Amino acid sequence: MSSITPRRAAIGIALILLITLPAWVGNPYYINISSQILLFAVFALALNVLVGYAGLVSLGHAGLFATAGYAGALMLQAGYGHFAADGVAILVALLAAAVFGVLALRSTGIGFLMITLALGQIVWGVAYRWASLTNGDNGVNVTTRPRPFGLSLANADSFYYATLLIFLAAVASMAVFIRSPFGASLCGTRDQARRMNALGYNVWLTRFLAFLFSGFWSGIAGLLFIYYTNFISPQVASLQTSAEVLLMVISGGTATLLGPIAGAAIVVIMKNVVSAYVERWNLVLGVIFVAIITFMPEGLVPGSVRLWRMGWRAFRDRGRANVLRNVSEPPS
Amino acid sequence: MKLRRRTVLKGILGGVSALTLKAPAIAQSAPFKIGLLTVKTGPLAQGGIQMEQGIATLLKEKSNTLAGRKIEFISADTGGNPAGAKTKAQELIERDKVNVILGPLAAFELLAITDYVRDNQTPLISLAAAEDVTQRKANPFVIRPSATSAQCCHAMGDYAAKDLKYKRAATISEDFAFGYEQMAGFQRVFEDDGGKVVKKLWPPLVTPDYTPYIAQIGNVDCVFNGFAGSNPVKFTRAYADLGLKDKIPLLAGWTAMDDALLRSLGDEAVGVVSAAWYSSERDTPSNKRFVAAMQKDYGVLPGGYSAGMYVAGECVEAAIEKLGGQADDRKAFAEALHAVWLTDTPRGPVKFDHLGNVVGDVFIRKCERKGGQLVNTIVKTYANVSQFWTYDEKAFLANPVYSRDYPPAKNLE
Amino acid sequence: MSALKVDALSKSFGGLRVTADVSLTVEPGERRLIIGPNGAGKTTLFNLITGELAPDSGSILLFDRDITQLPSRRRAHFGMARTYQIITLFPRDTIVRNVCLALLGLSPLRWNPVAAFDRQHRLFERARAALARVGLSHIADRPLSQTSYGEQRRVEIAMALAQNPKVLLLDEPFAGLSIDERREVNQLLFAIPRDVTVVMIEHNMDVALEFADRITLLGTRAEVVADPRTREVYLGA
The missing domain is CATH 3.40.50.2300 (Response regulator)
Structure with missing residues (x-):
């Protein structure tokens, strides 16, 4: 029988909070914001597979996100059903990820970053320029949301639950993936690619498969996005989107499960909620990022854990010092 | 805060x-x-x-x-x-x-x-x-x-062909839908009134220097520009700096010569003819x-x-x-x-x-200096202009929406 | 059949010919020492043999199999393992996980994305056994970043041994070790069974000469060998 550890308790509480969220948030606007956080968390988790676990910083992931979104939106516009559109969108995203992977994995580090950046810009260029297909910067409307098992996802609550389900699946798949032998291999290629090769690993293929995995979840996030906004336009594929999701991963904490989720929450809340009250909200966002990078260079989640432990240790040691002093003091 | x-x-x-x-x-x-x-x-x-x-x-x-x-x-x-x-x-x-x-x-x-x-x-x-x-x-x-994007541009095309008697025009606007729709509207009416659009230029939204685009303009009676945001200031200045202002008259859409932009413009704007649905001079x-x-x-x-x-x-x-x-x-x-x-x-x-x-009304304005200030003086008013101009609504809507490729530019040189 | 046969191997970087027409044959079970002055291309030779570098010309045979064109990882699967002169380990992992990664490299399990790595008990048992051979059982679960340099040297060797190689290439395994640590590593090397062929680069002559069956002198050939001081330093003649 498994016991209740603090970790399990925390996961349980988080799950209960997430599941009951519509009840205590109430207003559909905030439920929608929550859906948005979850869908960007899926995207950030997908990017984290590369940035955190493979040590490959991609600045072109908006390209994959948008490719899936456009594929889905255009299929729907052409009159196909949701099932076909979503299936094709995911296949197209995987295909795009394969192309991205083959081209970008010729290199690592800055080289990888520059190639992914260029590939992302190509997707943006196609979305913007191939107007007869993509309708240019006027974008493509998605008029309906899917109805899985006949359940309408039209209102905020139901869409939130659908997004939550996919988000949980993403988190679970990441957790399993990263604890697996393949996950360990991937981390090995990040830390010592040369040694991994000498140990018998196919470093390239390991990274390529990780790229596909990342592309798959980026594609899912892209689909969630078009169903959420009911719209896609070239700005979704822009460098800004790629940079934003990278910022989510880095600010939250790379190579952690919670980090990208926290990062997504910060960015989405700043952009959408705080901006209603603070005119210079992007300045505030900038200050927050600078603070995170200065005080918690490893990211918000690992940084908070470190600071909490330091604080706890200081608190505990102070207690101990008092005890010692009391003992050493001779009774008067 | x-x-x-x-x-x-x-x-x-x-x-x-x-x-x-x-x-x-x-x-x-x-x-x-x-x-x-x-x-x-x-x-x-x-x-x-x-x-x-x-x-x-x-x-x-x-x-x-x-x-x-x-x-x-x-x-x-x-x-x-x-x-x-x-x-x-x-x-x-x-x-x-x-x-x-x-x-x-x-x-x-x-x-x-x-x-x-x-x-x-x-x-x-x-x-x-x-x-x-x-x-x-x-x-x-x-x-x-x-x-609509083209509502004033239709009038501009008409004015350029009929009142100003221009025969050959070049268009320049940002490379996005608002630009496409404006230029399409101008081209359609201008060409229906007997003019020819012989060059269409599309600099990207963020263009640091318009010189290479302006350098391509030549042998036309007028240039119609549809820039928006702060781009018109940069473009109009470059157009004058390159010496084209006195050779080829510049025409503008409403965003390109908006009254709110006048304080950012100088002599380079004097003489520019624009079509707009609002004028502070009214x-x-x-x-x-x-x-x-x-x-x-x-x-x-x-x-x-x-x-x-x-x-x-x-x-x-x-x-x-x-x-x-x-x-x-x-x-x-x-x-x-x-x-x-x-x-x-x-x-x-x-x-x-x-x-x-x-x-509603569309005004043709000419930029002038009055008492030291730039103003867009109204020179002609087209009253009760519809988004379809003088075209039949049904026929208009049967065509594709205005774009980079529609209506096709058949007179490009 | 020889364990390793290198024939007329050459490698240049730009105009610099680092490996010039090197040939050597190592018999199964042999302990071969490779010596030479700095810049003689010893590590480059290792990198060519393990496939981390591609030669300009020449061939490499592992138990008569031509592996010249094979990538590094394939050579590992054919029984070649190496250690590095500069420690090349996984600092974020524990010692035992480092060794597990070595074992995983040769196992099809490495592609498995759903199993739990930490529950691969057989893998971990084998890793602990390999650590026992190098005397590190007691700190197997310590993060690598909290271990001494000498311990890390031994982890390098444990990882190579864990793969049960047929040919083991050791690149300066004594580099930077204290006298005590050297003794421990020395014992370790002597304990390697004779069915493993060992090729070693080492500057430290006391331990190396004792260990080696044969010695290959690598350098700009004639000059090095003709130089009396080098002869004295390396060969005691």
Whole structure:
């Protein structure tokens, strides 16, 4: 029988909070914001597979996100059903990820970053320029949301639950993936690619498969996005989107499960909620990022854990010092 | 730092704001909520801020009361992108439960939310110019008191061919939909009136230096430009610097020679002929009052962005008035908006066609220096211009929407 | 059949010919020492043999199999393992996980994305056994970053041994070790069973000469060998 550890308790509480969220948030606007956080968390988790676990910083992931979104939106516009559109969108995203992977994995580090950046810009260029297909910067409307098992996802609550389900699946798949032998291999290629090769690993293929995995979840996030906004336009594929999701991963904490989720929450809340009250909200966002990078260079989640432990240790040691002093003091 | 901007804004407007914490039992006494979707951050921010000034000026003038209803005004910054526009529209509709939305600024923002406002039955008064929103994808909840992209350009094409007797024209505009639609409208009428568009140039939205594009212009009678945002200032200056100003007359769309831009322009703008649906030079009491208020409160000459939102506010007032106590029914309100007919707004008479687009005057202006100041003096008025110009609506809508490729440019050299 | 046969191997970097026409044959079970002055291309030779560098010309045979064109990882699967002169380990992992990664490299399990790595008990048992051979059982679960340099040297060797190689290439395994640590590593090397062929680069002559069956002198050939001082230093003649 498994016991209740603090970790399990925390996961349980988080799950209960997430599941009951519509009840205590109430207003559909905030439920929608929550859906948005979850869908960007899926995207950030997908990017984290590369940035955190493979040590490959991609600045072109908006390209994959948008490719899936456009594929889905255009299929729907052409009159196909949701099932076909979503299936094709995911296949197209995987295909795009394969192309991205083959081209970008010729290199690592800055080289990888520059190639992914260029590939992302190509997707943006196609979305913007191939107007007869993509309708240019006027974008493509998605008029309906899917109805899985006949359940309408039209209102905020139901869409939130659908997004939550996919988000949980993403988190679970990441957790399993990263604890697996393949996950360990991937981390090995990040830390010592040369040694991994000498140990018998196919470093390239390991990274390529990780790229596909990342592309798959980026594609899912892209689909969630078009169903959420009911719209896609070239700005979704822009460098800004790629940079934003990278910022989510880095600010939250790379190579952690919670980090990208926290990062997504910060960015989405700043952009959408705080901006209603603070005119210079992007300045505030900038200050927050600078603070995170200065005080918690490893990211918000690992940084908070470190600071909490330091604080706890200081608190505990102070207690101990008092005890010692009391003992050493001779009774008067 | 302003934490509750909304509250602050209310203060600025001088209105006695009614708090909405407790919803009164009688809907009629609750404030009528106007949400503004605008852009306050990023490259489009200037136009966005002018939009807010325009509606704020009207609300101040009316002591925050339109047709007897207290107004609660809520402004939201979309950041100038479609996803932001969608989220902010959700904020206004789902959280703040506004009665009507004014804005947004950019076409791609509008296109991202038209389906959404229809599904949520919230009337929207747009400034953005995207043609199809009042054409092939017309929406019973959207009206547009400003103009479609091409509405003024049709008139410009006509004026260039018939009055100025130009035969050959080059067009230049940013490489995006608003540019395509403007240039298409100009080309269509200009060529139908016997002219030829022989060159079409499309610099990207962010172009540091227009020289390589301007250098391609030659052997034409005029150049029509459709730049927007702060690009017209850069372009007009480069055009003069390269010595073309005195050789080839420059024509402009409304955003390219907006009155609000005049203070950023110098001699390079003198002589530019533009077509616009609003002119601060219009000599009527209502316009004089609006211009004076804008000058007093913000020290600026109002252009289309401010005037558009001021007029949008007047449309709200007229619709509330028409409905009497029933203004809270959003569907009825949208219908009332479509039926609005104003005889005297700063831009002139305003009424709407059955697709929700304005039928109104278009002014041909010539930029001059008067007492040291640049002004766009009205030289001709096209009255009651429809979005279809003089074309038959049915035939017009049977064609594809204006784009880079439509109507095809057959006279390119 | 020889364990490793290198024939007329050459490698240049730009104009610099680092490996010039090197040939050597190592018999199964042999302990071969490779010596030479700095810059003689000893590590480059290792990198060529393990496939981390591609030769310009020449061939490499592992138990008569031509592996010249094979990538590094394939050579590992054919029984070649190496250690590095500069420690090349996984600092974020524990010692035992480092060794597990070595074992995983040769197992099809490495592609498995759903199993739990930490529950691969057989893998971990084998890793602990390998650590026992190098005397590190007691700190198997310590993060690598909290271990001494000498311990890390031994982890390098444990990882190579864990793969049960047929040919083991050791690149300066004594580099930077204290006298005590050297003794421990020395014992370790002597304990390697004779069915493993060992090729070693080492500067430290006391331990190396004792260990080696044969010595290959690598350098700009004639000059180095003719230089009496080098002869004295390396060969005691």
